[in-house]
Amino acid sequence: MAKDGVQVRAVAEFTPDMVDTLREYFHSYAVEGVVSIEVSTHGLWLVNPIGGRQFLGLARLPDNAPKVLIN
Template sequence: MSKDTEIELTMEMVESLVKFFPRYAKDGVVKINCNNMGLWFVNPSNGTHQFIGRVQETENNPSTSEPKQAKQEKKKPTLN
């Protein structure tokens, strides 16, 4: 991994992890996908995803919905 990512979990998300762990575990491990829409269990049998919860943008985990360059304010052209 090139960067650390912080994920904030609510109690409801943790409860979902515990509840659905047996269903999505392979060899005692679950795979979690994180994207700009949230956290998702990855089904080891068929690759489908089940929603766990929405991801909050934090200082150490900026949104991945758009590239960093796109987030920067665009300079307005100046007339000479």
């Protein structure tokens, strides 16, 4: 536990494109003025209140992601 009693559970990183997407779809995905974002190993997802989810993005690959070389 941190000195101030706060525990960090997750960190989400956003690119400008991800913020633009969130702004564009905010009202479609909001429930009572709040949008839920799922944080997964495969990125961030906008939770659709009527079911499903939409990929929001991934700001950077995790350190342990497999590296793919393209020639």
